[in-house]
Amino acid sequence: MARAKSFTFAINGLYQLLRNEPNAVLHTIATVAVVAAGIVRHIGPMQWVAIVIAIGLVWITEAVNTGMERLCDHVCGNRFHPAIKLVKDVMAAAVMMAAGVSVVIGIIVFFF
Numbered sequence: 092m093a094r095a096k097s098f099t100f101a102i103n104g105l106y107q108l109l110r111n112e113p114n115a116v117l118h119t120i121a122t123v124a125v126v127a128a129g130i131v132r133h134i135g136p137m138q139w140v141a142i143v144i145a146i147g148l149v150w151i152t153e154a155v156n157t158g159m160e161r162l163c164d165h166v167c168g169n170r171f172h173p174a175i176k177l178v179k180d181v182m183a184a185a186v187m188m189a190a191g192v193s194v195v196i197g198i199i200v201f202f203f
């Protein structure tokens with residue numbers, strides 16, 4: 092029962108991410124486009140594995156980034172603090188690296 096409740100909290104987190112994070116719209120469009128391209132190009136099972144990992148990597152880092160941003164804003168009350176800057180910049184770097192890795196995976200899968 093407790094497990095089922097945790098699952099509903101996680102679903103609520105996903106809903107909040109989709110509702111409040113503008114980047115989530117871009118990720119959704121990119122996810123649909125890449126999956127459609129994979130279907131049209133009849134990519135193989137291992138290529139699907141790479142694509143699923145790439146998509147998951149971006150969504151997971153965006154979710155963690157969003158959570159950390161909200162926590163930072165709550166803790167510092169929107170006042171500037173060097174530690175908050177470091178946390179937010181590092182999280183932004185994580186999203187950027189995940190996106191970069193995903194683009195490289197996409198290029199390898201679809202163009203090689």
Ligand SMILES: Nc1ncnc2c1ncn2[C@@H]1O[C@H](COP(=O)(O)OP(=O)(O)OP(=O)(O)O)[C@@H](O)[C@H]1O
Nearest residue numbers: 114160167169170171172173175176177179180183
């Ligand atoms: N309270 C703060 N203290 C110090 N620096 C901050 C603070 N809030 C934001 N910053 C700096 O501004 C940058 C952008 O912050 P912001 O919260 O707007 O992130 P964002 O990436 O624009 O968010 P979103 O993902 O919602 O578009 C941070 O990476 C950080 O360098």
